[in-house]
Amino acid sequence: MRRAVFSQLVWIALAGSQAFGQSSPLGTSSTDYHPTMTFDVASIRESKVGNEIVHSTFYPPHTSTFRTQNINLSNLVTLAYGVQYYQLSGNPSWDFETLYTIQAKSDADADAKLAQLSDRNARLEKQHMLQVLLAERFHLQVHWETRQGPTYDLVVSKLGLLKETSDASSQEENNGRTYPPLYQRSSSKAGYELVAHGASMAMLCDVLNGQFGRPVVNQTGLLGKYDFVVPYYGRFDADRRPDDTNPMPTLDHSLEENLGLRVKASRGDIPVVVIDHVDQHPPEN
Known part of the structure; x- marks a missing residue:
């Protein structure tokens, strides 16, 4: 069985809701701000790794860049929706056996817009960008429940x-x-x-x-x-x-x-x- 060694390389306070902002149900903001941005280009490849897995992610909120290596689906969903692992349900059986390397980016105009946004709104945009990517490429469908x-x-x-x-x-x-x-x-x-x-x-x-x-x-x-x-x-x-x-x-x-x-x-x-x-x-x- 693979043994994962996780190394988050994200320039933010900490991963999780503090880092990316807690999303409201269905990914909408509890404020008046409504994110709309998407990635312009994205490359997704399944990682070919051995038993020792290093997971690294670079996901600064004020640029459109997103790079991650050897990431599983659960990590992608927590980043996209600003939640913790205990807030996930319905994970597929292959979750920890299939890993991905992803590179995604938008254009200079998107970077300029993100640079001008508050930390919270920039993170909401980056969440939205990743949500759209997962929906388009992984056909991810989710819903929210309160338990x-x-x-x-x-x-x-x-x-x-x-x-x-x-x-x-x-x-x-x-x-x-x-x-x-x-x-x-x-x-x-x-x-x-x-x-x-x-x-x-x-x-x-x-x-x-x-x-x-x-x-x-x-x-x-x-x-x-x-x-x-x-x-x-x-x-x-x-x-x-x-x-x-x-x-x-x-x-x-x-x-x-x-x-x-x-x-x-x-x-x-x-x-x-x-x-x-x-x-x-x-x-x-």
Whole structure:
């Protein structure tokens, strides 16, 4: 069986709803903005790979470029509809056995338009472009459902640890590149850090959705913007081996120790993208 090694190479905060914007049912925006753009050219080829698979994706929201290597259908749908894996249903049996390499782009006018859009609207356009590509080439058909499922509430467990930023526009810069208000960075193989510069609790919950594998609902009542660093290795104690000596805390412990926040198990409505039909072998060009 193939063993996938996933490496997202996307210049955005994090993959998932934070990165691409949560789509409303049927891919429509909850705002007045209605995306219309499409790719002008696209090449789709089935990947010829061995047992070791590296998946890389380059999908910046403010250009029309989309490049991905060794991607499966589930990853494509999550990118196109701005959802997490737990929000997918109806995946075909061949989902993890068939991988694709895709290159797609529009023209200079599209790049100019995307460059002028807000982050949210640019991501909505890029989602729409990928939705249209999947519908035309893979004959993808989906519908949305709302299902009851497990969620987490993010609540305050200890006051005084979170400090509001003194500069709401504060963002870290490195080598001439400005980072988003909240992003994940690697701290070698030992673990990771969530780094915030003027991030809201809504942004944090968007990121935690993907980390914890279920919706995280903001119940903190905190309305400000904050600077913080959350180091972690694994989500919960159950994710770590009994003999693991890594000194980094798990994500749930680190949230409480560093931010005074706790995730509490709950249940709620979850929007789900249901795959009704998709072709395994789309035309290559």
